[in-house]
Amino acid sequence: MGRSMLLPGWGQAVLGRRGMGAFFVFWEGLTLTMTVKTSRQLRYMRATNHEAADDKKQELQDWAVLLVFNHLAAGAEAFVSAMLWDFPAEIGPERLPSGDAGLAVRLPIRIGRAPAHAP
Numbered sequence: 001m002g003r004s005m006l007l008p009g010w011g012q013a014v015l016g017r018r019g020m021g022a023f024f025v026f027w028e029g030l031t032l033t034m035t036v037k038t039s040r041q042l043r044y045m046r047a048t049n050h051e052a053a054d055d056k057k058q059e060l061q062d063w064a065v066l067l068v069f070n071h072l073a074a075g076a077e078a079f080v081s082a083m084l085w086d087f088p089a090e091i092g093p094e095r096l097p098s099g100d101a102g103l104a105v106r107l108p109i110r111i112g113r114a115p116a117h118a119p
Contacts, residue, residue, distance in 0.1 A: 005072070024070060028071075038063055042057055
């Protein structure tokens with residue numbers, strides 16, 4: 001969790017969730033780029049006394065909120081993934097008896113004691 005809150009995508013990469021990690025890295029890059037770009041535009045608008053500077057300030061705040069949210073969402077996703085990394089459920093496509101496509105969930109359930117291992 002801490003890794004992904006520090007650098008979104010890092011915790012996902014450690015857990016082998018490279019696709020999700022790449023998404024967080026991409027979104028981090030986009031929101032950071034737009035925050036810097038909007039900040040520069042706002043500085044220019046204020047220097048030239050442009051009337052739309054207040055609107056640009058709101059846009060800058062919106063991008064900053066998305067940037068912070070990305071860190072929080074990446075951390076939360078990494079935390080949940082770490083807690084469930086060894087969960088034995090399998091989810092995948094399966095053909096139904098009617099011939100239609102469906103989604104199957106396989107969850108192994110052990111009833112009773114675990115089998116004894118032979119020496």
